[in-house]
Amino acid sequence: MIVGIPKEVKTEEYRVSAVPAIVESLVRAGHEVIVETSAGRGIGISDGEYLEAGAKIAATAAEVYGAADMIVKVKEPLPQEYPLIKDGQVIFTYFHFAASESLTKAMVDSGAVCIAYETIEESDGSLPLLTPMSEVAGRMAIQEGAKYLERPMGGRGVLLGGVPGVAPANVVILGGGIAGTNAAKMAAGMGANVIVLDINIDRLRYLDDVLPANVCTLMSNSYNIRAALREADLVVGSVLRHGARTPVLVTREMLKQMKPRAVVVDIAVDQGGCFETTRPTTHLEPTFVEEGIVHYCVANMPGAVACTSTYALTNMTAPYIIALANKGWRDALAENPVLRKGLNVAFGKVVLPEIADLFGYDTYPIESVLNMGRTQTTLSD
Numbered sequence: 001m002i003v004g005i006p007k008e009v010k011t012e013e014y015r016v017s018a019v020p021a022i023v024e025s026l027v028r029a030g031h032e033v034i035v036e037t038s039a040g041r042g043i044g045i046s047d048g049e050y051l052e053a054g055a056k057i058a059a060t061a062a063e064v065y066g067a068a069d070m071i072v073k074v075k076e077p078l079p080q081e082y083p084l085i086k087d088g089q090v091i092f093t094y095f096h097f098a099a100s101e102s103l104t105k106a107m108v109d110s111g112a113v114c115i116a117y118e119t120i121e122e123s124d125g126s127l128p129l130l131t132p133m134s135e136v137a138g139r140m141a142i143q144e145g146a147k148y149l150e151r152p153m154g155g156r157g158v159l160l161g162g163v164p165g166v167a168p169a170n171v172v173i174l175g176g177g178i179a180g181t182n183a184a185k186m187a188a189g190m191g192a193n194v195i196v197l198d199i200n201i202d203r204l205r206y207l208d209d210v211l212p213a214n215v216c217t218l219m220s221n222s223y224n225i226r227a228a229l230r231e232a233d234l235v236v237g238s239v240l241r242h243g244a245r246t247p248v249l250v251t252r253e254m255l256k257q258m259k260p261r262a263v264v265v266d267i268a269v270d271q272g273g274c275f276e277t278t279r280p281t282t283h284l285e286p287t288f289v290e291e292g293i294v295h296y297c298v299a300n301m302p303g304a305v306a307c308t309s310t311y312a313l314t315n316m317t318a319p320y321i322i323a324l325a326n327k328g329w330r331d332a333l334a335e336n337p338v339l340r341k342g343l344n345v346a347f348g349k350v351v352l353p354e355i356a357d358l359f360g361y362d363t364y365p366i367e368s369v370l371n372m373g374r375t376q377t378t379l380s381d
Helices: 020-028 047-053 061-067 101-110 131-148 178-189 201-210 222-231 252-256 267-271 301-327 329-335 353-359 366-375
Strands: 002-005 032-036 056-058 070-072 090-093 113-116 170-174 193-198 215-219 234-237 263-266 287-290 293-296 343-346
Touching: 002 061, 020 032, 020 047, 020 301, 032 047, 032 061, 047 056, 056 061, 070 301, 090 301, 101 343, 101 353, 113 329, 131 178, 131 234, 131 263, 131 267, 131 293, 131 301, 170 178, 170 222, 178 193, 178 215, 178 234, 193 201, 193 222, 201 215, 215 222, 222 252, 234 267, 263 267, 301 329, 329 366, 343 366
Parallel strands: 002 032, 002 070, 032 056, 070 090, 090 113, 170 193, 170 234, 193 215, 234 263, 263 293
Antiparallel strands: 113 343, 287 293
């Protein structure tokens, strides 16, 4: 198989989807790897290091897409990449289709085989390729929130941990999953008063056992959310609904009841966000103000700590990339039920019910798509 590694084009995105160790493993297994020039520059990996690992270097993204059977990325394809994607080409990346009908339509129209990192799911319900970036984003949410609470940054001028004689900040975290737990650890470690809300009482019991005494847990409902928001200096949205749009938990009216210049950080922006006022921002222009509240809604938060994020992500993606290359995507999905759940769209058909329902597509059983793939003329796998 020919595996393509293009340079990421999202604003201020420095991550790369494969490090030289993955390239070396693929080449040793008999595959060809084409890396777009400067793809690894953002984290200090030179073209020379990829060449030493056995890759070929392409001058443009068009060359990579044009030659590759499988494209491995970090972030979803952007409009300038849509025309480069070919019928039957495997695209393995974070897609977050629920946040973008236009992206969904583009991938349906392309005929590509879209395997999404974020919906690959273990038997226990865990999401192995989402976990490392959720860990990063959860931890980042607190350091970014603390920064934007500073008065010169537009915030209330509150120090997260306070000082002797002055109360610490109040941090509210919506969702007690991987991102929320990591946010709670960081906020608690900095000395803030922390409330974590979740709808899963077993999860709340677990968090109550493992988190320090300055973290308390609450059942998530509109009453408790509204009450917590009134006292909050920093609110982190870390709610996830598998494959679907994130539910809106904080309305505009709720924001109006918060302290002026409080900060919200919406980790869930990739899936639509859990604040009614959320809209995606970038690392160049990370914040905006709505209803007097500072919003940080960067859609690729881990890209700011690209070195840590790249290695955390590729540690987890490497076995799946190699399996897809060695076995071909059809056999790899047929044999591995965990990887199988990553298939969202293929040959113009939507497999993931949540996306089909959200945007009005028919849902096709994965078996029919796999069989369709075997009988169509596509790129080799």
